[in-house]
Amino acid sequence: MKYLNLCLSVIAVVLWQTNTYATGFSNPLNSMEVAQSFVGTHIGTDLDATAETAIFAITDGQVCYYKADAAGYGGGSGSCAVDGEVIFIRHRKADGNYFIAQYGHIQNVPQNYQVTTFTFNGPLVNQGEQIAEVGIYEPHRDCTPGRDDHLHFGIWNSNNQIPMSNWGYGNAYYTNPEGCWVDPMVFLQNESPYVVYTTSWHTQNPNTVVPLYPGQTGSFTVSYTNTGNTDWKNSGGVSNPDYIELRSCNSSGSVVNSWLYYSNWINAQRVVAPNASNVAPGQNAWFVFTGKVPSSATPGTSQNVYFRPYHATGGLINSWGGMHFTVYVVPYYNIQPNLQALNMNSALWQTYYV
Structure with missing residues (x-):
């Protein structure tokens, strides 16, 4: 199995080492310590980091959407969810097809990257460029304190469609005819970015x-x-x-x-x-x-x-x-x-x- 894919009706358990570096892609954080893996209804990987830690683009791409008040991306879940920031960047694979990387629980996104309408022609981003910082994870004051600060990192493997929902948690078998969520850690280790020779x-x-x-x-x-x-x-x-x-x-x-x-x-x-x-x-x-x-x-x-x-x-x-x-x-x-x-x-x- 190339990577765990939620388009499949069977979910396989894929193991990886923390702090590994994928070939071809830049890591979104300097330290790749996995706090919560891609499993069950958690359709992404949480990477441990303190607030204000730099977040980097994994390869060249274009910003396709930014939301300052995405539900749950300030912290917490359910009735305790606090709104927060998330950004989606469209990248290209070596085979010429596209995918979208999701970076959630973030802050200090540059103004020119705050694209509030879905587009495939947003601002250009360079591989390794800092695109944001890890935000402060703040559960609702009436709820029990939750997780430490972290980056929610997701991969939407689609050539021409943007995920409109299920941005962090969703049906384990959530699918779409044009794409689906995949395990980001395995994706980075098995795919490679589109290379530009200029x-x-x-x-x-x-x-x-x-x-x-x-x-x-x-x-x-x-x-x-x-x-x-x-x-x-x-x-x-x-x-x-x-x-x-x-x-x-x-x-x-x-x-x-x-x-x-x-x-x-x-x-x-x-x-x-x-x-x-x-x-x-x-x-x-x-x-x-x-x-x-x-x-x-x-x-x-x-x-x-x-x-x-x-x-x-x-x-x-x-x-x-x-x-x-x-x-x-x-x-x-x-x-x-x-x-x-x-x-x-x-x-x-x-x-x-x-």
Whole structure:
């Protein structure tokens, strides 16, 4: 069984460890201590936390609903229930389908996330971003004090429908043709988020015309920002699904053998991996390499040489910005004739010196 699903007519008991970290998703709290599991009529998982503890988005998504006075989300239950805050954020799974994460018993939700009408086009939320704090759990003053502060975390597994009721407790077999509540802890451990592979050009050096003579090498640096939602790695090659490298391309972005190819590249199309072992979203990947002008290059001409990032899973990243270096092939008569510095023999020098 992939995860406990209330759409089924049989409920299975699924065990998990507290303080485990799901692969691919961020945890909603730094500490994942389970206080009450997803079982019976409790259609979510309660995670222990003190008031004002930060709550984070488990992956990229869009706010689809916020309610400041949801019944029972201030504390208590039944006649003792106190109204409180809850927010729903719509996320996407790796298979392209959607689900909604519910965060209840909360406070201090940013104003721009307080969407009071159901929508699938609400404000964007980034993975790992703080979206709220754990609220104060206050049972009604006429009732016996209840639970400690906690986050009620739920997963509504639906592609195109928002849960309209049964937000914390409900019929154990509550179903809907378009979706249903599932065990959030098992869901996070068995599903994975939709991954976005995007980038933007950050900087390059040199950023002006590069003068080099035929056969000469030069040093080049280009930096791209990871604007996606997954880490980039520099090890393991293309067999590592998170691996990224710089590749040679033409002005249209198609991979080609590079005019600047040098012997220490991976090959004539694959240049180099970034110098950092891990590039997290929002960080810059620095690609540093040596290029060599062909000995047969025609002096007095210029050549635009293009490069773009390649991801082992995402392929050629589209938002590469047409990045290129412009190399001017210098005629030898424009260079002070120092044969030792040029590392050339006199016969080759005489070929170009006019």
